[in-house]
Amino acid sequence: MEQAQAALVEHYPRLVRLAYLVLPPSLARHRRVLTAHSLVQRALPRGRGTAEVTPLPAQRHGGGTGTHADSGAGAGAGSGSGSGDRGAPGADAPRGGAYAYLTTRVLRAALCGERRRRFGPLPLPALPVRPGLFPLVLGLRLFPRSGGAYELALEKALSEVSGAARAACALRCWEGMTDDEVRRTLEAAEAPDPDGALAEAAGIRLPAGSQDRPVLGPSEFDPCSLQARPTDLLRRRQHLRAALAAVAAVVVCGGLLGLPGGSWGPDGAAAPPYARNPAAEKALDPGALTRVPAGAWKEASRTDFSAWPARGDLTRDRELLRRALAVWARPGGKVRVSVTRGTAAGPPSAPPQLLYAGRVDGTRVVLLHDGLRVVRYAEPEGADSGGAVLDIARTDGADTAESGALVISRSDSNVRYLTAPWVSKAAEVDLLQPDGDGRRLSREDDGVLTSLTGPARDPRDCHRWPGLMLSTSGHSTRHLYTDLGELTAVRITSGNPGGTVRDATGAAARSRLAHTACGLRSMVGTGMRTVNSWKFATQPLPDGTHSATWTCTRGETWRGSGSRIFTAFRRSGTEPDEQAVFTSRGVDTPLCGPRRPHALAGTLWRSGTGERYLVAAGSRKVTGIRATGKSGGPSGTSQGRRLALPAEKGAKAKLSAWLSNGEKLSGSR
Numbered sequence: 283m284e285q286a287q288a289a290l291v292e293h294y295p296r297l298v299r300l301a302y303l304v305l306p307p308s309l310a311r312h313r314r315v316l317t318a319h320s321l322v323q324r325a326l327p328r329g330r331g332t333a334e335v336t337p338l339p340a341q342r343h344g345g346g347t348g349t350h351a352d353s354g355a356g357a358g359a360g361s362g363s364g365s366g367d368r369g370a371p372g373a374d375a376p377r378g379g380a381y382a383y384l385t386t387r388v389l390r391a392a393l394c395g396e397r398r399r400r401f402g403p404l405p406l407p408a409l410p411v412r413p414g415l416f417p418l419v420l421g422l423r424l425f426p427r428s429g430g431a432y433e434l435a436l437e438k439a440l441s442e443v444s445g446a447a448r449a450a451c452a453l454r455c456w457e458g459m460t461d462d463e464v465r466r467t468l469e470a471a472e473a474p475d476p477d478g479a480l481a482e483a484a485g486i487r488l489p490a491g492s493q494d495r496p497v498l499g500p501s502e503f504d505p506c507s508l509q510a511r512p513t514d515l516l517r518r519r520q521h522l523r524a525a526l527a528a529v530a531a532v533v534v535c536g537g538l539l540g541l542p543g544g545s546w547g548p549d550g551a552a553a554p555p556y557a558r559n560p561a562a563e564k565a566l567d568p569g570a571l572t573r574v575p576a577g578a579w580k581e582a583s584r585t586d587f588s589a590w591p592a593r594g595d596l597t598r599d600r601e602l603l604r605r606a607l608a609v610w611a612r613p614g615g616k617v618r619v620s621v622t623r624g625t626a627a628g629p630p631s632a633p634p635q636l637l638y639a640g641r642v643d644g645t646r647v648v649l650l651h652d653g654l655r656v657v658r659y660a661e662p663e664g665a666d667s668g669g670a671v672l673d674i675a676r677t678d679g680a681d682t683a684e685s686g687a688l689v690i691s692r693s694d695s696n697v698r699y700l701t702a703p704w705v706s707k708a709a710e711v712d713l714l715q716p717d718g719d720g721r722r723l724s725r726e727d728d729g730v731l732t733s734l735t736g737p738a739r740d741p742r743d744c745h746r747w748p749g750l751m752l753s754t755s756g757h758s759t760r761h762l763y764t765d766l767g768e769l770t771a772v773r774i775t776s777g778n779p780g781g782t783v784r785d786a787t788g789a790a791a792r793s794r795l796a797h798t799a800c801g802l803r804s805m806v807g808t809g810m811r812t813v814n815s816w817k818f819a820t821q822p823l824p825d826g827t828h829s830a831t832w833t834c835t836r837g838e839t840w841r842g843s844g845s846r847i848f849t850a851f852r853r854s855g856t857e858p859d860e861q862a863v864f865t866s867r868g869v870d871t872p873l874c875g876p877r878r879p880h881a882l883a884g885t886l887w888r889s890g891t892g893e894r895y896l897v898a899a900g901s902r903k904v905t906g907i908r909a910t911g912k913s914g915g916p917s918g919t920s921q922g923r924r925l926a927l928p929a930e931k932g933a934k935a936k937l938s939a940w941l942s943n944g945e946k947l948s949g950s951r
Contacts, residue, residue: 286326289380295506297322297388300456302426302505304392304449307441312423315505318392319417325387389471393445421518424508437503439487446479451486550605550661550670562629566611568603570633571650579703586685587637587651587677591703593728594640594647603639605670606648606659613672622675622768623809624841625655638700640728642691649688649700654678656688658769675769676809676840683761683785684811686752687731687771696733697765699750703729707753710734712746713764713774713799714859716792720751736765737803744800744861749774751787760787767807772837775814778902779836780879783814791815797862798835798850804867805837805846813837816874818881819899821924825889829854832899833862834874834881847874849883851897873947880904882939882947886929898925900939900947909935 290297302318309317440448446468453464461480468476564570571592579589596602611629613619621627630652637649637656641663648659658673677685686705691698701708708731711720723731735748750763750771762785763771776791777783786795795815802813819832831854836847846869850862865885872878884898896916898907904923911917915933918925923939939947 283327285380286384290322290326290384293381293384294322295504296456297325297384298505299503300385300449300452301388301392303440303452303503304389304445306445307437311426312419315424315426315508316417316419318505321388321391322384323416324391325384327383386467386470389449389467389473393449393471393473421513423511423513426503426505427507427509433503443482443486444479446473446475447482447486449473450476450479450483454483548601548604548608550609561631562611565630565633566604566607567633568600568607571603572633572635573597574635576703585682585702585704586680587656588635588653589703590635590637590651590685592636592638593700594638595728596639596641596646596648597636599639602646602661603636603648605661606639606650606657607634609659609670609672610650610657610674614670616668617670617672620671620673622840623844624839625674625676625809627674637688638690638728640730642698642730643693643733645691647690649690651677656769658688658690660691673769677770678840680770682754683773684770686761686773687750687763689765689769689771690730691733692736695736695738697736697748698733699731699771701725701729701731701752704755705729705752706755709751711749711751711762713749713792714745714747714796716789716796720749737806741803744803747799747802759785761785762787764802764813766802766805766810766813768809770811770840772810773812775812776816777814778816778818778879779814779874779876786815794831794833797852797860798833798848798864800861801835801848801850801864802837804848808837808844808846809839809841810837810846811840814874818874818901819923821897821899821926823853823887823889823897824893824895824926825891827890830887830897830899831862832881832883834883834901836874838875844870845872845875847871849874849881851883851885851887853887880941880947882907882937884909884925884935884937886931886933894929894931894933896925896927896929896933896935898937899923903941903943904939904947905942906940908938910938911935 298318301321302314305314305317305321307314440451449468449471450464453459453467459467464480465476468479473479573592574588574590576591578591579585582589607630609617619627630650632652634650634652634657637651639646639648641647644663645660646663650657650659654676656675656677658671660671662669682702682704685702687699687701689697690700699708705725708723708725709720710723711718721734723734725731734750735746737747738744748764750765752761752763753759754761762774764774766772774786774795775783776786776788776794784791786792794817798815805813813835815833815835817831817833821830821832822828823830831852833850833852834847835850836845838845846867848867849865851865852862863885865883874881879901880903881901882898882904884896886894887897888894896909898909900907900923902923906919906921907923907925908919909915909917909925909927912934914930915935916927916929917935918927920926925937927935929935937948941947
């Protein structure tokens with residue numbers, strides 16, 4: 283190790299010059315200079331022991347038999363920082379195991395870019411020659427001193443041959459080796475094809491006028507005598523600014539990653555703010571919330587959600603209100619968000635109205651209203667992370683009846699409502715039991731009702747369907763509601779949509795509703811606003827002993843589109859608790875509604891004697907019905923709004939009808 287280090291220091295310029303000549307000319311001159319110095323400095327063995335080397339042969343002044351026989355004379359002192367041993371042709375080349383070892387390692391490293399690699403039978407591209415970490419030069423570009431026309435022409439000629447050929451040329455001229463000695467040295471350096479390299483070196487085309495001078499003289503290709511120039515100053519400034527910006531970004535990101543992410547900040551479970559707008563920030567200021575006085579609804583020009591006062595024991599909890607507003611505007615990834623169909627989920631455009639802020643069943647709940655939507659925010663009592671819930675529902679155009687109650691808590695199969703300030707009494711009724719006023723519900727001072735049971739989740743379970751009956755203060759008016767999975771209670775009415783529609787609180791309306799309430803399951807979670815059920819026809823059945831009642835139930839949504847209808851058939855004499863037969867369903871249709879208060883439906887009915895009939899009926903303005911059989915089904919026409927035809931089991935027919943104004947209706951069975 284000590285001998286190798288001593289040889290490297292003594293012959294450093296010769297080794298660097300050899301590496302510079304062998305390296306690919308395609309490298310930029312600055313990079314080529316630094317790479318040559320790096321290869322020589324890394325040529326020292328890593329261990330402290332000895333290495334087996336093949337000594338270079340004794341120096342012969344006659345030169346080799348290669349490119350040029352005369353190796354010249356004189357070593358030439360050189361200039362600049364590279365004074366010392368230059369490996370001049372004709373001089374006695376250093377002989378010794380350490381120098382031979384270093385020469386072999388330098389050549390092996392410089393030729394690695396030409397060494398073929400294989401992965402099994404597949405050839406792989408050669409690895410490029412890469413400089414090490416040192417020497418390191420910043421802010422300067424280093425170049426060898428420019429030579430004359432001969433050196434430029436010679437560099438061009440050497441650039442057209444391989445690195446191994448350039449190494450052979452250097453070993454001949456600077457080391458004075460014969461072809462056999464060059465071959466052995468290239469083999470020790472793991473050159474790809476030593477014989478080919480020798481032949482390629484012999485074919486180098488020398489520049490004109492080179493007959494009286496050595497091929498590689500003492501001044502050509504000297505990477506130890508250098509000139510320095512600055513780098514591109516403008517580009518360097520740009521790179522410096524980019525580096526500073528990158529460092530600043532890393533510092534900021536590292537600081538953000540170091541923040542605790544499991545607990546809430548001032549904005550609770552909200553995502554980070556994305557805009558700074560004065561109007562938007564004011565809308566999210568808890569101090570700017572609209573608060574209606576407690577008795578203002580008595581003097582209000584309209585009684586809807588805008589007349590509700592701010593209630594609850596947490597209406598002055600600014601931190602809770604701030605979290606509710608922030609989550610509404612920017613719900614984070616851990617917030618469970620539920621938005622009614624057709625409802626905008628964005629933040630409020632102005633400070634919203636506070637309806638409620640309080641504790642309900644171990645949960646802190648906030649209800650807000652912005653004129654178009656009602657928002658419910660809930661978080662577990664005493665929690666500082668996780669569990670936040672956000673529900674958003676449309677309420678635009680709500681009247682007094684439609685703004686009677688809001689769902690404030692829903693857990694398992696229980697539901698709790700916050701009622702309007704004008705509600706005086708509340709009761710839980712079973713829509714399947716038309717008799718009785720139901721169970722009286724107690725009402726807290728802040729308007730929250732005790733819990734009532736929600737609809738069963740199992741679609742096959744319909745032994746009861748809960749409803750909510752509300753009575754207004756100072757009036758005998760009662761309204762009937764049910765829970766269809768929305769934030770707002772769905773109002774239930776009864777009556778011909780082309781005439782008078784009333785709340786379904788009368789005995790006849792409750793009786794019809796009791797036989798069709800299980801069909802409301804098809805409307806759960808669809809954004810319903812109101813549900814209206816009406817009897818559009820009665821029909822004597824063909825057996826002469828029974829009659830049938832036809833009803834149509836229509837659900838209207840807050841968004842306008844997406845309405846749903848279903849028709850039902852019920853024979854007289856059926857058990858009181860038995861549901862009607864649902865004969866047809868429709869989605870987003872104007873039938874059974876105020877725009878087209880018409881209905882047409884049919885079904886297969888079996889008499890007590892086992893005979894089957896296709897029976898159909900239409901609403902009041904139907905003047906004729908036609909049945910067109912499908913796959914052997916019955917066909918026929920009747921004048922009026924009732925039809926009965928003998929049929930077989932499983933028969934199908936297409937129904938159509940005519941109205942008194944000539945309009946046509948269609949249906950199917």
